[in-house]
Amino acid sequence: MLPQEFGKGLTRDWRPEPSHHHLPRPLSLTMNTAGDEEGVPGGRAEPAQQLGGEAAGGKAPSKLSAHSFTPGWTKVSCTCCVSERVEPLVVVKLGQKVIPETKRWLIKLIGAPQKDGGAGLLAHPGEDATGNIIVLSAPRCTLLRATEELGLCKIYRNGDMEAFAYDDRKHFRDSENMEVFLTSAERQYIIKYELDGLRAQKDLRIPGLLDSCTLQKRDSIWQKLRAAGVVVDTFPLHNPGKLKDLSEAWYCGNQLAQPLDKVNEYFGSSVAFYFSFLDFYTWSLLPPAILGLFIAYFSIEVQREMLQSVSGSQAEEVQNEPEPLISGHMLQAVFSMLWSTVVMELWKRRSSSLSYRWGTLNLAERFAEPRPGFHGDLGVNPVTGRMEPLFPEWKRDLRMALVSVPAVGLFLGLVVLGMMCFYRAEAGVKQLHKDWNSMVSQTLLYVPSVLHIVYTNMLATAYRTLAQALTEYENHREESAYDNHLTGKILVFTFFNNFAVLFHIAFFKQDVPLLRKRLASLLIISQVVNQVTEVVIPFLVDRFISAPHRTESEDDPEEDKFRNQGTLPLFPGLFAEYIELLVQFGYLSLFSCVFPLTAVLLLLNNLTEIRSDAYKICKLFRKPFTPPVAGLGVWQLAFEVLSFVSVVSNCWLLLLSPHLQGLSQEAGLSDSNLLMGAVIVEHVLILVKVIMAALIPDEPDWIRKKREHIEYTSMQALRQQKLNVQES
Amino acid sequence: MLPQEFGKGLTRDWRPEPSHHHLPRPLSLTMNTAGDEEGVPGGRAEPAQQLGGEAAGGKAPSKLSAHSFTPGWTKVSCTCCVSERVEPLVVVKLGQKVIPETKRWLIKLIGAPQKDGGAGLLAHPGEDATGNIIVLSAPRCTLLRATEELGLCKIYRNGDMEAFAYDDRKHFRDSENMEVFLTSAERQYIIKYELDGLRAQKDLRIPGLLDSCTLQKRDSIWQKLRAAGVVVDTFPLHNPGKLKDLSEAWYCGNQLAQPLDKVNEYFGSSVAFYFSFLDFYTWSLLPPAILGLFIAYFSIEVQREMLQSVSGSQAEEVQNEPEPLISGHMLQAVFSMLWSTVVMELWKRRSSSLSYRWGTLNLAERFAEPRPGFHGDLGVNPVTGRMEPLFPEWKRDLRMALVSVPAVGLFLGLVVLGMMCFYRAEAGVKQLHKDWNSMVSQTLLYVPSVLHIVYTNMLATAYRTLAQALTEYENHREESAYDNHLTGKILVFTFFNNFAVLFHIAFFKQDVPLLRKRLASLLIISQVVNQVTEVVIPFLVDRFISAPHRTESEDDPEEDKFRNQGTLPLFPGLFAEYIELLVQFGYLSLFSCVFPLTAVLLLLNNLTEIRSDAYKICKLFRKPFTPPVAGLGVWQLAFEVLSFVSVVSNCWLLLLSPHLQGLSQEAGLSDSNLLMGAVIVEHVLILVKVIMAALIPDEPDWIRKKREHIEYTSMQALRQQKLNVQES
Structure with missing residues (x-):
């Protein structure tokens, strides 16, 4: 099923049956001061419609024209983002005990513009306001702004890849049409990015929750909601049509190259x-x-x-x-x-x-x-000049050197210890079997292996928890740094675990056969x-x-x-x-x-x-x-x-x-x-x-040239900008 | 002697004696359409005068005011660079056979603005037009433009070091006063940089030279002049006063820290x-x-x-x-x-x-x-978009791999060969001395050492020439790359030469005592x-x-x-x-x-x-x-x-x-x-x-932050600039 049909699906299900109408309405009352059900038709919707036509063949446009509004979705704050259909991207699953009041508050928060502390996304309460899911999508402006923030490069009008800039969006190819401009993975990641970026602008009580769950200023709202059990799960939606296309090109045939x-x-x-x-x-x-x-x-x-x-x-x-x-x-x-x-x-x-x-x-x-x-x-971040939490580099280094490294070392030591015990036990059991040669000693032969496997697995589980805690404690600023340090820790351990026996045979037993x-x-x-x-x-x-x-x-x-x-x-x-x-x-x-x-x-x-x-x-x-x-x-x-x-x-x-x-x-x-x-x-x-x-060289010549060209032009631009600022 | 006194010195020598006047004049006739001897007094000269006052104590200003013109020097092309005194920075020594016509042409070329293919510098014919030196200095605009081109950082008004930009010069500290803004080494290097950068704008005959010395378009003029023997030498001038200060602070006393x-x-x-x-x-x-x-x-x-x-x-x-x-x-x-x-x-x-x-x-x-x-x-250089000679990277890599590396290897082999011959000869001679035990064999004992020293020295000389030729052949674009490759080659050889004997003793003879x-x-x-x-x-x-x-x-x-x-x-x-x-x-x-x-x-x-x-x-x-x-x-x-x-x-x-x-x-x-x-x-x-x-970390934290800040601001500026260009 193609994206615009998803949108239509929602539309179809939520509009023709009157039984669904009474519940989304309170939402529209709280959220939208202007009329909810009418949408804004007009020129802006054209490209999306054309895309629909391209993607779904000749069938879609005629149907699409029947639904020129997006009922149930929160209203977008800027007119340029009004579109006649909304692609459901992400589903948020709420906890069983969440009351409608909390859900309404959450939808309102998600739909509010970013300058008011919201996520600037589009939210739909699902089939009815008491249901435990919220369906999310993102308006064009939010997507584009996040694209700039993430530093993604897109195709510029001259055909080069250039870092996207929101203000310059007109000159990027396809920047009108989000489904071509951004990949589906990027659109969905941006929604997660915006949700994770939700921070309380002031001290705040979440309606319908206990007082213990009040938010302090600059707290991460999404973290708190997860901790409080309001949000159980957030996951991006599959697009069955695209997925089918992809799988056919990927693993169904006999093709050698991957798409x-x-x-x-x-x-x-x-x-x-x-x-x-x-x-x-x-x-x-x-x-x-x-x-x-x-x-x-x-x-x-x-x-x-x-x-x-x-x-x-x-x-x-x-x-x-x-x-x-x-x-x-x-x-x-x-x-x-x-x-x-x-x-x-x-x-x-x-x-x-x-x-x-x-x-x-x-x-x-x-x-x-x-x-x-x-x-x-x-x-104040000395690099960007923005207000944000700061954590000194040396403190992180110290934590890594004094806590993480010894802890990882300890676990590697435990692996070696386990292996040594295993070898000794095995030798002992074999000796025992030779001496006794009974059924009992026969079964005992398997005990060291079993114990060793159990020990190794327990160790691995404990280590995984520890690695997570340690990496959290190291307090990395960037998601990628966090991931790399976590992966690095687990990787060292897993690798060691895998190769300890082989190394033992190769370097200590020295037994090539x-x-x-x-x-x-x-x-x-x-x-x-x-x-x-x-x-x-x-x-x-x-x-x-x-x-x-x-x-x-x-x-x-x-x-x-x-x-x-x-x-x-x-x-x-x-x-x-x-x-x-x-x-x-x-x-x-x-x-x-x-x-x-x-x-x-x-x-x-x-x-x-x-x-x-x-x-x-x-x-x-x-x-x-x-x-x-x-x-x-x-x-x-x-x-x-x-x-x-x-x-x-x-x-x-x-x-x-x-x-x-x-x-x-x-x-x-x-x-x-x-x-x-x-x-x-x-x-x-x-x-x-x-x-x-x-x-x-680590990069092809043509990439080096492009990179240096970017460096050069941005150096020039910086000079120019300083000049402009001072002249004005 | 302090810089402004240098200037005064020139002034003093060249003005009061009328005998000097008739020779610089043809120059001023060819170069300057406006009056030569009058200079432009005014506000711009103020800071220089103040500096003079600071540096030389209370004595200078009263004398300085007596000379508000710079006779003999070529005229600057922009009014902002007119200054009442000129600091002689570099001396160009001409060949003995150079006729005054060539000298005049050269002075004119050096003094012409850069857009007309000149060096945009100031030139003085020395004591008289037949003398074999030209004294050079640089006007403010040329210095500042070169500072930007070289990418030097200077103190911005906010106290940070920032890459200098000519258009933004007003906001850099001391950018009015070249003797504070640029170091003396930088001013002199810039003159060399401008001279080296002189390129023929069209096919050109040098007056007073044979036809074989005509310049083709884009030929390096300075290289040609050196090859033709017109320019014998170019060297920066010492400043005795500053030199004395420096040496006192550096090595005359018992100070531990260097200035x-x-x-x-x-x-x-x-x-x-x-x-x-x-x-x-x-x-x-x-x-x-x-x-x-x-x-x-x-x-x-x-x-x-x-x-x-x-x-x-x-x-x-x-x-x-x-x-x-x-x-x-x-x-x-x-x-x-x-x-x-x-x-x-x-x-x-x-x-x-x-x-x-x-x-x-x-x-x-x-x-x-x-x-x-x-x-x-x-x-067209893909990075800067300027027209210039291009040489593909892979060709240079190929030349290094197929020519330079084997050649260097050969010479290292020759060092080893020499050492081996030396040891064999020494052993042979010792044996001979034992057998003969005569005066002849006694003297023969020294022959291998002498031969080895002669051989090593000849090898080193040959290698130095070869290294230069190879590095030239590798055709590096940047001066620093050329230097590094040349230094690298000689360094490997010299080091090998120095340590071959010790390594031989340590690894082959294995004789620790x-x-x-x-x-x-x-x-x-x-x-x-x-x-x-x-x-x-x-x-x-x-x-x-x-x-x-x-x-x-x-x-x-x-x-x-x-x-x-x-x-x-x-x-x-x-x-x-x-x-x-x-x-x-x-x-x-x-x-x-x-x-x-x-x-x-x-x-x-x-x-x-x-x-x-x-x-x-x-x-x-x-x-x-x-x-x-x-x-x-x-x-x-x-x-x-x-x-x-x-x-x-x-x-x-x-x-x-x-x-x-x-x-x-x-x-x-x-x-x-x-x-x-x-x-x-x-x-x-x-x-x-x-x-x-x-x-x-390879750089202190505060430098990393500054660097990232520059990266960030230039990224922002690039976006802004693209926007501005398109709006206008």
Whole structure:
């Protein structure tokens, strides 16, 4: 169903049946001094109508003309935003106990202009004023102003992307038509942004609530409402028509390329960046996969040796053939070490062109209002000159250094402790089983593993809570800084948790065959498990448990459909997807020389992963609010760090490899000479990687030129402005 | 002598004697349509007069009022620049064969306004039109416009540093008075900048020159004139009065702090940055020096052991006392490794505050005209929209990768080759001497060393020429990029040349006692040699060879004094000073654990170095042209790289140290275990350094805020400007 039909749907349901009329009316009495039901027809409505015509074919305009008003919606404050149809964007779910008075107050607040302390949005009380949802939309001016505040770039009349300016809106392409000008994700995010930005202009009592819930000046109203249970949930609405188009272009056919621009349009840049990276990364697996296959096919001896070393009988073969000086493993390792740097540098370039294309190259989060959770002494921001809470940088640094770092360290220590206990317990139990050899000792064999899994899970849960609390305590000003610090904390822990065992095998046990076995099983099992838990289970749950309660027919009122979307599970965010990629990348880059087919397996996995992730986000979850972002954020750093750590680990594993050990014995090299050689190779490789990373520019030439052009013109403009100010 | 007295000097010499009048007159006829000798008295001249009063005490104003015109100088094109006195800033020395016609043409060109293709400067033909010098100065408007073009920041009316804008000049503090507003170094650099920027507006024949010297459109005139031998030399003039003040505050007394702001005023920011760094670095030597003394004093055993290992009899002492687990060397090494990162990070912060203070924080070199040597196809610069030669980035990268890098590599190879030949020859000669034991073989012993020194010097000279040619070939657009690439090339070679022998001893011979001996002798001898060659010899030459020809009395004509300054040797640039610091820093950080007193020796050396360098630049050389810079440029990078390399080298040296070897033998560790331990320590230290470097912000908080504020306001201004343009 297309957006304008949504609007019509609302109109149709709420107008023809008189039974619905008596309830929205009190709203219109409180909200609108002018007539509510009549709307303002006129020239402004033309473009929207044309769009409707374009999008829905020839059918729509004739129907649309029948409804030239938007009953039930709060009135817009400026005439330029009056439109004959309103696209429902976001649903706010209220608590069960919320009385109509509170709901009316809330609708009034949301609809009030921003200068009066409102959100400047459009609100609709749903089917009736006692219902527990409010449907939100945004008028043009609010959307455009927020676009400027967020620092989004849009297409200027000369075809370049330029930072949008509200006052200059006429010269931006399509700025009349919000459904083309802003992506659907941006429109919805802006509503969230405005709601989060609601602050009490003075001390305030919320009608219908206890006195304990009074708002103090500058309190975040939305936070308070959530805390008080008035607002239970806020979620953006799916657009079934668009979603269908998107899914057809994305995962239904056999297409190789993803419709990334459409993904950005529908799900926003943070989701689009994930899928772009997944795409880029998958294709960049081709060279190591081909090399891996090549090595596995041609250097049969090495392969056989490897297989034999897994099965434990290698003695016979070694003497038969002269060993080549450079084994396949070495080739694979050196290639994958250099390859990972090249891939990450190329991704940075791709990332910056995508971010230019999607208008997020110079997001102005630093200059916007701080995030709602940010607190501090009220003062004048030295950068923007606005009044807002301030929190000194050094205090945050101190909190990070003295609280967060030790806490994270403690938990990493607990992971290691758990692992050590597990190993000791396992050894003890095995000994016990040998001594007793009874049924009891047989079952006891599984106890350490079970205990370890339980311990690890508990630790992970506790850590997640702690990480959230710590990041909140660090009091970051920007949403993205908060996200990055939170993600960073969890990421370090999760990664550590995933790799502790492998590192233990590689660096302490120094048992390459065991490592190879583990790695192969991890690669295969974890991928199967991932696919099952991520897609199959949610799909089954959705199909057989949730869906029967959610059957909807075309004739259902729109509101019920909205409510139904609320029953879908919350989108869990991209953390799990990213960490999966990172762990994969870790298997590949850290231990690639052990198992040459890693890249092949990962390539196969990722080709299905793209589709299953796309299916998942489209079908199984509510649509998420996604902030506009300019790249991968902290994940970028994580991948780069991993790419450097991989040099250390690969050199070490090569040193342990039986092949090299054999060679050095033949050549009569001592252990320390061999080690010295490995250290030198490692240093050279790291040096080469650092130089490569420094030499490959992080952004394409054309973007650099555009950026410098913007810098230059804004420098000029600043001078001009100072002059104008002083002359006038 | 103070600036306005200079001006008066010229006036006095050139007016009262009628014999001088007939020659400047043709100039004034060609240049000035209005009367030449009368000047324009009035309000504009007031501030300059006041300054004169401030600077020279009560004596000046009464005399100044007697000369309210500036005879001999070319006429300024705008009335606002008319001033009653002109400060001679730069002297251009012409070739012997230059005929008066060419000189007149040149003066006319220099004096013509910029829109007519001139330099917009003030020129004076010197004592008479046949003389071989031209004295230059700059009118106010030219200075101010160039200040804007260079992107210099000056104090705005609100007290902040802001990028200067010509149109907004009224609101910058002291913008009426060039001698306060711009530093003397800036005024002189601007003259050079304007001369270098002279480009032929159309095809042009230089009068009095052969036809082969015709200029094509957009040719750099100044380059052509130098090539044709018309201009032999261009140098800025010393101001004896200011120089005396500066030297008194700088190196004559016993003061500890340097007058860095005054240095910046007189010699410009690049010199001031060198001395600031020297200062900062010297004080930062205190902690390692104290630690070194502490170790040398308290851990007597270690010290004795060290001394004994130098003299070769260590066996007896070792068993007497139990060795401590952590030796003084180790402590020293770990401390100095971490210390070097902290110092470099703190220096970055200091550097950015100095650069803010000196107005060079956002130099706009990228947006200014390309350097004169830059060539390429004429096109529109996509950043500034101006017509200028363009040269694609990828072509430059290609040239660097395919030509420069292999060439530099080749020369580094030649250094190594030379060293290897030297060692082989030395060994051969020693063998020969043993076999023959005659006078001939005795003398032959010195041959390899002599040959090696000759070879190294020839190589260095050849390399310097090559580096220049390569950097020219790379065709950098900005002067600073050219300088950095040239410096970088020579620096790598010089450093390699300096350290090849030490690295050879440390890593191949693995002979710590020899290294210690070498290091100690290098530290002491090289410093003494440096001080002698850098200061004592130039001083003696100046005092006893040059100076007798240059005795000047108060009554000499100004022009002769200017000419005399031309006989001083050219300032050789700061390369030698920086490389000395870098090599020092290398001794200290790379091999600190070998010789704990390094920091003490360096501290002592640097305390004298500050004074001797200051004396040298003030007294022994011509004043240099120094471009405004925002920091150390490529030297910063060199110091940082060295600080990381030091971890590798220190860990290696500790591994070799007899102390650790003894300890590990006692503990029964194998060689490879010990090596493994060293590798782990090295990795941890590098990790810690990377984290420290990432965590310490590169600029102080208040500068970050100012920078962000500028970004914010210019973003706002850009929006505003676009709006204004479209409305009008």
